[in-house]
Amino acid sequence: xxxxxxxxxxxxxxxxxxxxxxxxRIGGDVFLSRKLKEQRRVISVLSDGLGSGVKAGVxxxxxxxxxxxxxNSFRDPAKAAxxxxxxxxxxxxxxxxxxxxxxxxxxxxNEVRIVEYDNPPVLVARGADIIGLGRLQVQxxxxxxxxxxxxxxxxxxxxxxxxxxxxxxxxxxxxxSKPLPFGWGVEKTGNFIKEQIEKKSDISACELAxxxxxxxxxxxxxxxxxxxxxxxxxxxxxxxxxxxxxPPYDQKKDRLLAELVNSFPGRKIIxxxxxxxxxxxxxxxxxxxxxxxxxxxxxxDSIMDGIDLITEGILTVGRVARYLExxxxxxxxNLNPATKIFRMLLNSDIINFVVGTRINEFHQDPNMPVELExxxxxxxxxxxxxxxxxxxxxxxxxI
Amino acid sequence: xxxxxxxxxxxxxxxxxMGGAQLMMLEDLIPAxxxxxxxxxxxxxxxxxxxxxxxxPPFVRINDYLxxxxxxxxxxxxxxxx
Numbered sequence: 001x002x003x004x005x006x007x008x009x010x011x012x013x014x015x016x017x018x019x020x021x022x023x024x025r026i027g028g029d030v031f032l033s034r035k036l037k038e039q040r041r042v043i044s045v046l047s048d049g050l051g052s053g054v055k056a057g058v059x060x061x062x063x064x065x066x067x068x069x070x071x072n073s074f075r076d077p078a079k080a081a082x083x084x085x086x087x088x089x090x091x092x093x094x095x096x097x098x099x100x101x102x103x104x105x106x107x108x109x110n111e112v113r114i115v116e117y118d119n120p121p122v123l124v125a126r127g128a129d130i131i132g133l134g135r136l137q138v139q140x141x142x143x144x145x146x147x148x149x150x151x152x153x154x155x156x157x158x159x160x161x162x163x164x165x166x167x168x169x170x171x172x173x174x175x176x177s178k179p180l181p182f183g184w185g186v187e188k189t190g191n192f193i194k195e196q197i198e199k200k201s202d203i204s205a206c207e208l209a210x211x212x213x214x215x216x217x218x219x220x221x222x223x224x225x226x227x228x229x230x231x232x233x234x235x236x237x238x239x240x241x242x243x244x245x246x247p248p249y250d251q252k253k254d255r256l257l258a259e260l261v262n263s264f265p266g267r268k269i270i271x272x273x274x275x276x277x278x279x280x281x282x283x284x285x286x287x288x289x290x291x292x293x294x295x296x297x298x299x300x301d302s303i304m305d306g307i308d309l310i311t312e313g314i315l316t317v318g319r320v321a322r323y324l325e326x327x328x329x330x331x332x333x334n335l336n337p338a339t340k341i342f343r344m345l346l347n348s349d350i351i352n353f354v355v356g357t358r359i360n361e362f363h364q365d366p367n368m369p370v371e372l373e374x375x376x377x378x379x380x381x382x383x384x385x386x387x388x389x390x391x392x393x394x395x396x397x398x399i
Numbered sequence: 400x401x402x403x404x405x406x407x408x409x410x411x412x413x414x415x416x417m418g419g420a421q422l423m424m425l426e427d428l429i430p431a432x433x434x435x436x437x438x439x440x441x442x443x444x445x446x447x448x449x450x451x452x453x454x455x456p457p458f459v460r461i462n463d464y465l466x467x468x469x470x471x472x473x474x475x476x477x478x479x480x481x
Binding site: 289368372 | 420424440441442
């Protein structure tokens with residue numbers, strides 16, 4: 001028995017951070033990202049609408065949603081750009097329709113296409129170095145209006161690459177101040193990115209985006225003079241998680257169960273007292289139940305060397321399924337064994353389930369005060385939810 | 400000095416839903432007279448529900464004695480008698 005080979009030794013992590021201009025409650029920058037599972041593509045758009053506040057928000061939303069959909073169905077950047085520009089409503093004060101955008105389209109082989117219109121240039125960091133892109137200018141002819149130029153760049157991403165999209169709120173931050181009379185600029189932003197990656201080589205998309213936005217905000221002396229947005233796309237080794245639940249149908253396979261846990265190259269969760277006992281027995285380790293902090297709803301978790309989390313089985317797993325189904329956010333939930341699993345699921349890219357199919361007959365006793373579902377069915381449901389709603393890769397193996 | 404009683408509470412699924420959840424609070428509810436005499440630990444499963452001759456969950460082990468249908472009252476009762 002083996003875990004499925006990872007098809008792509010690189011997965012794409014996308015995240016962004018944003019601060020709105022002044023006290024505006026609605027941002028004039030919009031960052032959108034979508035994974036197209038069948039095509040294994042990820043498309044991200046950062047759009048900056050003219051001005052700030054609601055009106056800019058509407059322009060930017062229109063632009064980014066159209067950008068996503070056009071790239072998805074046509075892939076011709078000039079066509080997408082023309083349609084967007086022709087559709088944008090004209091501002092009543094300035095008598096122009098205007099919204100800038102950067103579009104990044106990553107396909108299943110990590111071929112990247114970057115389409116840009118008037119935004120600060122998208123930065124690509126390979127390791128800590130910012131690399132140059134061969135940009136091609138493409139004319140976009142428009143109905144009744146002057147043609148404009150967009151830039152298109154294609155490149156092959158490598159594991160460890162990061163693509164950083166910034167709005168002009170970042171590149172122009174600090175403008176007019178003594179240390180940065182002409183603003184932070186793209187070059188200095190690039191240097192800052194380099195420093196951040198040198199400091200922490202595996203800095204996540206979210207952490208890097210946060211660092212850049214915070215720095216831009218500080219450049220302004222703790223204000224956002226324009227909407228400040230940064231989106232980061234990070235090509236990294238996928239994070240793997242193992243969830244093992246249930247004793248093997250055939251007791252002879254107990255040894256195999258323990259070997260599977262030991263050999264797994266990622267984080268490990270065991271759900272089920274008997275399962276944990278089997279692993280403990282086979283590996284000569286000890287399990288300790290944490291009686292200290294107890295959630296009244298769920299049995300407590302336990303600890304064992306080499307395992308990241310050990311919980312009770314079916315009640316806890318059932319609760320996790322409910323959290324996933326209700327699209328809860330872990331931060332808003334009480335910390336209990338189920339929320340710990342929930343959090344680890346969301347932080348992983350590939351989730352492998354190993355499900356033992358032996359049934360504890362007592363669980364089927366009709367006198368039980370609660371109905372206990374069959375483990376196999378609950379795991380199937382969790383895996384389907386993770387695939388469909390959370391865009392994770394999953395595998396289930398029965399033992 | 401080792402304690403007189405070592406109480407192991409099963410927190411497996413069957414025990415938990417059959418009333419074991421209340422047993423988790425034993426440490427807080429145990430009468431003061433016994434507080435110095437007991438060591439309370441949890442177990443993720445005592446495997447006692449596998450054999451119906453053991454009786455009904457929840458199960459608690461007190462030293463070598465396996466108590467079926469355990470409750471805080473029954474545990475305290477047992478401690479008083481021994």
